[in-house]
Amino acid sequence: MATDTAQRPAFPAGGNVYLPHIAVIEKVIDETPAVKTFHFNFKDEKLRQEFTFESGQFAEYSVFGVGEAPFCISSSPTRKDHLEFAMQRVGKVTTALHRLGVGAEIGFRGPYGNCFPLDVLQGKNLVFVGGGIGLAPLRSLIWNVVDNRDSYGKIDIVYGARTPADLCFQYDLDAWAKDGSIGMVTTIDREHPDWSGTVGLVPKVLEEVGPSPDNAVAIVCGPPIMIRFTFPALAKLGFTPEQMITTLEKRMKCGIGKCGRCNIGNLYVCRDGPVFSYAQIKDFISSEH
Numbered sequence: 001m002a003t004d005t006a007q008r009p010a011f012p013a014g015g016n017v018y019l020p021h022i023a024v025i026e027k028v029i030d031e032t033p034a035v036k037t038f039h040f041n042f043k044d045e046k047l048r049q050e051f052t053f054e055s056g057q058f059a060e061y062s063v064f065g066v067g068e069a070p071f072c073i074s075s076s077p078t079r080k081d082h083l084e085f086a087m088q089r090v091g092k093v094t095t096a097l098h099r100l101g102v103g104a105e106i107g108f109r110g111p112y113g114n115c116f117p118l119d120v121l122q123g124k125n126l127v128f129v130g131g132g133i134g135l136a137p138l139r140s141l142i143w144n145v146v147d148n149r150d151s152y153g154k155i156d157i158v159y160g161a162r163t164p165a166d167l168c169f170q171y172d173l174d175a176w177a178k179d180g181s182i183g184m185v186t187t188i189d190r191e192h193p194d195w196s197g198t199v200g201l202v203p204k205v206l207e208e209v210g211p212s213p214d215n216a217v218a219i220v221c222g223p224p225i226m227i228r229f230t231f232p233a234l235a236k237l238g239f240t241p242e243q244m245i246t247t248l249e250k251r252m253k254c255g256i257g258k259c260g261r262c263n264i265g266n267l268y269v270c271r272d273g274p275v276f277s278y279a280q281i282k283d284f285i286s287s288e289h
């Protein structure tokens with residue numbers, strides 16, 4: 001499911017796949033103390049007009065003189081005013097990115113990888129299961145679906161984080177909760193004085209919500225521990241491995257299938273993914289996650 005990337009242009013700068021395009025940061029949103037979202041646009045007007053991508057694809061983002069790191073494009077291709085990516089501060093490149101403000105220039109290579117299989121998802125009921133920053137790739141698809149609402153069935157979203165302060169994209173959560181056509185449950189792991197909503201780990205809350213597997217596909221992204229327990233929870237509800245999709249962003253470097261760093265079993269996350277059905281990766285995921 002969803003592994004063909006051959007038809008999607010990667011927009012190499014100057015014909016060189018390793019040369020980044022210059023992009024300018026237009027807005028920075030503090031999602032949590034450790035996660036920021038960046039809105040950006042290409043400096044080159046022609047590229048700005050011609051650039052296309054699909055929900056689920058990723059790019060390599062660079063801070064000049066520091067290095068580059070892969071993150072999904074977290075905005076929806078249905079919203080063309082700007083592009084977005086979000087990331088947690090965890091190392092050298094992400095710390096340097098977090099220091100950047102509006103007007104700063106970054107490097108951008110991509111888009112790379114496959115995408116969520118819209119052709120498979122159309123007409124289906126969709127169950128989105130996310131945790132923490134894992135909502136970043138899901139929100140690209142969720143907005144894509146919302147912007148083409150008539151092409152899809154029921155939408156359920158179960159999203160959680162450790163504490164209220166760790167919930168990302170609060171503005172999206174509010175918008176989806178208000179959208180009468182979406183079943184939205186936001187949960188935090190444990191009781192918290194600032195929280196009066198649902199409490200419980202995402203896989204457990206998912207089981208309580210109990211979405212039907214009939215004509216449905218579940219799309220899952222979050223921390224490894226959440227993913228590990230979410231697949232069995234979905235299986236208990238009757239979802240088959242083919243009805244479960246996830247996206248992995250592990251350990252990518254070159255982004256184009258050259259460095260051999262991102263393998264999971266015999267698959268390359270950058271080239272064969274990052275979107276996989278659980279059926280494709282279930283034999284490898286217990287050792288990886």
Ligand code: FES
Pocket residue numbers: 251252253254255256257258259260261262263268269270271
């Ligand atoms: S990141 Fe280099 S081969 Fe996948």
